[in-house]
Amino acid sequence: MKVQNLKSRSKSRVLRRTPGGVIRVHYKKLRLYKARCSICGTLLNGVPRDYDVIRMGPKSSKRPERPYGGQICHRCLEMLLKVSIRSTS
Numbered sequence: 001m002k003v004q005n006l007k008s009r010s011k012s013r014v015l016r017r018t019p020g021g022v023i024r025v026h027y028k029k030l031r032l033y034k035a036r037c038s039i040c041g042t043l044l045n046g047v048p049r050d051y052d053v054i055r056m057g058p059k060s061s062k063r064p065e066r067p068y069g070g071q072i073c074h075r076c077l078e079m080l081l082k083v084s085i086r087s088t089s
């Protein structure tokens, strides 16, 4: 990140003490992405919070590689698969 971008006051600043004992300014990102399950609403695992990774990274690192990965959580998927299999037989 460029120094010019850090002059913006839209990023919140946090003072952190480094291992060397020096107090430095750290910059926090304000907007973070939160992917939620569309059925139960819990936060999804394996989905990055950072918008830069979501925009630029490879598709396989943005959500789990399984059916409905990045849409519904593993508990709801388990329940749906059980219901669909039991209803077909």
Ligand SMILES: [Zn+2]
Binding pocket: 037, 038, 039, 040, 041, 042, 072, 073, 074, 075, 076
């Ligand atoms: Zn769920």
